[in-house]
Amino acid sequence: MGCSKWRAAFNFGHLKAQSKLSVLFTMIILFTYLFYCLNGFCESLPRPVYDHHTSLPNEFILHDGQQTEQVGVHNASPISLVREQSSEIKSGAPSINISIANNFGIKSFPQAIIIGVKKGGTRALLEFLRIHPDVRAVGSEPHFFDRFYDKGLEWYRNLMPRSMESQITMEKTPSYFITKEAPRRVLSMSRHTKLIVVVRDPVTRAISDYTQTLTKSPGLPSFQNLAFRNATQGLIDRSWSAIRIGIYAKHLENWLRYFPLSRFLFVSGERLVTDPAGEMGRVQDFLGLKRVVTDKHFYFNQTKGFPCLKKPEGSSRPRCLGKSKGRPHPQIPSEVLLKLRDFYRPFNLKFYQMTSHNFGWD
Numbered sequence: 602m603g604c605s606k607w608r609a610a611f612n613f614g615h616l617k618a619q620s621k622l623s624v625l626f627t628m629i630i631l632f633t634y635l636f637y638c639l640n641g642f643c644e645s646l647p648r649p650v651y652d653h654h655t656s657l658p659n660e661f662i663l664h665d666g667q668q669t670e671q672v673g674v675h676n677a678s679p680i681s682l683v684r685e686q687s688s689e690i691k692s693g694a695p696s697i698n699i700s701i702a703n704n705f706g707i708k709s710f711p712q713a714i715i716i717g718v719k720k721g722g723t724r725a726l727l728e729f730l731r732i733h734p735d736v737r738a739v740g741s742e743p744h745f746f747d748r749f750y751d752k753g754l755e756w757y758r759n760l761m762p763r764s765m766e767s768q769i770t771m772e773k774t775p776s777y778f779i780t781k782e783a784p785r786r787v788l789s790m791s792r793h794t795k796l797i798v799v800v801r802d803p804v805t806r807a808i809s810d811y812t813q814t815l816t817k818s819p820g821l822p823s824f825q826n827l828a829f830r831n832a833t834q835g836l837i838d839r840s841w842s843a844i845r846i847g848i849y850a851k852h853l854e855n856w857l858r859y860f861p862l863s864r865f866l867f868v869s870g871e872r873l874v875t876d877p878a879g880e881m882g883r884v885q886d887f888l889g890l891k892r893v894v895t896d897k898h899f900y901f902n903q904t905k906g907f908p909c910l911k912k913p914e915g916s917s918r919p920r921c922l923g924k925s926k927g928r929p930h931p932q933i934p935s936e937v938l939l940k941l942r943d944f945y946r947p948f949n950l951k952f953y954q955m956t957s958h959n960f961g962w963d
């Protein structure tokens with residue numbers, strides 16, 4: 602009798618230990634699975650290409666003529682992100698995409714793109730935006746919608762940094778604004794894409810553009826030699842890209858064939874220098890972001906002659922943009938400048954009308 606009691610007690614104890622063991626085992630499996638998922642390994646499962654537009658669940662979005670159903674919301678944990686650093690902000694050299702391992706979140710198509718204009722202040726805008734915790738951006742210019750479109754949307758999405766549900770993905774490629782096919786291509790990715798254009802006085806922009814080319818090719822003819830088709834008649838050479846890019850009204854007309862004006866934000870390149878916080882306020886409102894980037898993030902660097910960041914992302918030290926941003930321009934004869942101003946005036950006025958915004962270049 603005593604023996605059978607002891608045997609029953611032993612069996613019960615054995616069962617208890619077994620169930621404890623199985624609970625422990627299940628928990629180990631669960632934790633391992635969770636750990637792997639949080640590190641992004643679950644993402645290697647095949648997934649459809651979809652538009653990350655949280656406000657439009659289950660909407661059908663066009664991808665180059667094909668319809669793809671948007672699949673639910675993303676599961677992501679709110680863990681702080683290590684961001685990519687743009688080398689441009691440090692050295693002024695063309696940006697190298699230094700991707701620091703960050704396996705949280707997913708790679709989404711950009712919901713907002715800085716589409717132009719070249720030499721408008723696009724790098725400054727992107728770096729200022731990257732301070733915002735809800736913005737994830739590619740450091741380098743992907744040039745997908747102009748140069749690499751044949752690589753396909755998946756290639757493009759893979760270039761994007763991982764982002765959380767609450768964050769927006771962005772990129773900047775200023776040449777999109779003047780690329781004829783770009784608006785149709787962006788539309789086929791998502792008609793909800795927000796488009797930001799940083800515009801600057803086209804005359805200063807042209808000189809800035811020329812200055813950049815001059816640093817790469819020091820033997821370049823003078824600005825006036827390139828700007829005029831016939832110097833004596835004062836005929837401007839519109840085929841020169843430095844001139845052509847500044848005809849903003851013409852390029853915008855092309856974009857407006859595909860996107861409504863409400864999808865655009867025009868940022869003043871001049872105000873981005875004189876009042877970066879004010880302009881950033883407009884940008885954050887347009888992107889539906891909390892106004893996190895404010896005047897406390899900027900200081901005016903007298904030596905550089907431009908606003909710099911007090912504490913850019915991933916750094917505790919103040920930082921200015923590199924040497925290629927804010928270069929001194931060559932002196933251009935005043936009669937050349939006058940002719941250029943006359944040339945651009947009607948286009949500028951048209952651009953003011955189209956955007957309902959007077960940028961004050963005339």
Ligand SMILES: Nc1ncnc2c1ncn2[C@@H]1O[C@H](COP(=O)(O)OS(=O)(=O)O)[C@@H](OP(=O)(O)O)[C@H]1O
Binds near residue numbers: 812907909926927
């Ligand atoms: N904060 C700050 N620091 C430095 N530079 C600034 C800043 N804000 C605007 N800018 C102006 O940005 C101009 C370069 O424009 P982009 O960045 O659009 O150039 S690029 O198209 O990407 O090459 C650059 O043109 P240049 O002055 O001709 O070098 C600057 O005038």
